[in-house]
Amino acid sequence: MTQPSRIAPQSLHSKIMNAEDAASLVHNGAAVGMSGFTGSGYPKAVPLALAARIEAEHSAGHPFRIKIWSGASTGPELDGALAKADGIDFRLPYNSDPIARQKINAGEMNYVDMHLSQVAPMAWQGFLGPLDTAIIEVSGITAEGDLIPSSSIGNNKTWLERADKIILEVNSWQSEMLDGMHDIYYGTALPPNRVPIPLIKPDDRIGQPHFKVDPSKIVAIVKTDAPDRNAPFSAPGDTAEAIADHILEFLMWEAKRAGLPPSLLPLQSGVGNVPNAVMAGLIKAPFEQMTAFTEVIQDGMLDMIEAGTLRVASATAFSLSPEKAEYFNTHARLFRDKLILRPQEISNHPELVRRLGCIAMNGLIEADIYGNVNSTHVMGSRIQNGIGGSGDFARNAYLSIFMTPSTAKNGAISAIVPMASHVDHINQDVQVIVTEHGLADVRGLDPKKKAALIIEKCAHPMYRDALREYFERAKKSSFGGHTPHDLREALSWHQRFIDTGSML
Known part of the structure; x- marks a missing residue:
């Protein structure tokens, strides 16, 4: 007691x-x-x-x-x-x-x-x-x-x-x-x-x-006298590692292209195996004295602090696995001057995110070929969790990165679809999409160029041809030519899954 x-x-x-x-x-x-x-x-x-x-x-x-x-x-x-x-x-x-x-x-x-x-x-x-x-x-x-x-x-x-x-x-x-x-x-x-x-x-x-x-x-x-209850994280698999590798390669390229400092810019990351794989990769990357301005402090950030790669992390909460939470409680003194917890109206404040120039990395349920992102609703209507803070960061970040495995349900669902069944992040707020197959940097691209790049870089090979074929048909039959869609079939992949259990 x-x-x-x-x-x-x-x-x-x-x-x-x-x-x-x-x-x-x-x-x-x-x-x-x-x-x-x-x-x-x-x-x-x-x-x-x-x-x-x-x-x-x-x-x-x-x-x-x-x-x-x-x-x-x-x-x-x-x-x-x-x-x-x-x-x-x-x-x-x-x-x-x-x-x-x-x-x-x-x-x-x-x-x-x-x-x-x-x-x-x-x-x-x-x-x-x-x-x-x-x-x-x-x-x-x-x-x-x-x-x-x-x-x-x-x-x-x-x-x-x-x-x-x-x-x-x-x-x-x-x-x-x-x-x-x-x-x-x-x-x-x-x-x-x-x-x-x-x-x-x-x-x-x-x-x-x-x-x-x-x-x-x-x-x-x-x-x-009761512990917090957070779910354990499994070790990152091949898919998470591949996504992390694409992001790390991109960050090194972007740092050189934009002349960013060795500390990069403040990091924001969602929670899960892929973000932890990114954090593990950053320990080995050629960056130093990094900072985080984010919602949650997760396992990988504590590892980065102990490795000397992350100088300080500002957030509103911890989101640690049970093992890491126990470790933190035992060794909290080591982190006292490196962690700051703030009210979420500050940790997620859009003006601060914009001014600090955060690098935002968040997950998604699906993205369409034009870069619109659905973070919340499976098949457009069944809520999974919620938008959380991803919108606070995505719209205002220096870099807005969304990452996901290219398929779900053992390949029955494609994360890249002709039209998103629900939109949380409009394409103007989405700069980079990453799957295990590649990374699409869509900054400055018109909708049709975005579509071609996202299909080529991010779609799973078993869905890539079908997406290309839809895109070509849409260009011929669409009411307008700026963002081509065939409304008769734009959401047919979702309906097919509901009817048969697979988008294929």
Whole structure:
């Protein structure tokens, strides 16, 4: 259990209670701001107790569902447990839980998929309505009553400010060495009072290490000792290694072409085996003293720091495998001056991404031959997770790279299609597409040249001829000649998969 020293103010000890009592303070229909971002720093005890309470209410014939706002994805004790209890009426801005995903796609849960940088401003603008309760995990409370954040920041600052009442989980599993790694900026505002954010370099500190909180709003404190739940990463296979090799070769070429410094530009990367393969490759690449200005710190970034390749990483959360999370907790002191966690309205801020000149690397579900990217919906309608922060970075980055294996479902699905069945990133925001077969740098190309290059460089050989044939037919039959499409068959590949289980 949490040691008394984690909750320093004696005045708050009277608010310590068990998770069940804390859960009883949440009412049916409440909007609840939860901490958590990519499986890090989310509350773990109160949501489980709340799910049990909701199931009991349902068994008694009483309605009980809540609205959940978060930073991004959470963990099975939160989204999974509450979705299984049919306790979530509304969810934003991102979800990766499989039970919640099933309910969203079945029309049983309302879900708003949002650019992550826009969540806090929208909450302040009032479009989301009032926030009844904030349930926030912290790693401690200082003698002055400030909150020491845990392994994610996300939208916690906003939830603490906006909520009518606050429930805190103080998690002793989180390393005490996290104290000092955070930079909480309180200078954001809505127009006409908005001012420039005074951050010039990824390692600048512009805020304070702790959350400010009104102690009168704290209604419960729950002691926990529970790990974050992130999925393990498997070792990169041949496909991931090939994609990483193409990206690394391109970055070396681009650095020489554009006269970039040996440190390149600040890196942003999505999560997964391919990004970790890129990070592993960067350790051996001819770059040094690199920086990251990104959403999450993942396994490969810790490896780069230990190898001396990455000087500093700024993010809003950790997204570590269980093994790497345990390693970090044991060795957190080694990383204290090299990692900075910020609110996601800063880590994902479009103006900062543009000004710093980030190199953005993100995944996709499918891209069409003209470079439009679908990051969220399988076959155009079934949501997988959400856009997350990829849009914040893609539109504003110095380099916007999207990467994917060329096929899915053992070749039954092509990641390169005639027309994207759903578009999250318009072609103007997509500069580079990479698969294991090659890299298409489409900067400055007209649509038809983009199509020819993407088909040649990125499509799997078993689909390449069919894409070429579609493109030629479209050029002859299209209503317009700028971006040729044959609307009678543009989405036929998706319909064929739905009907037969294969796009072939």
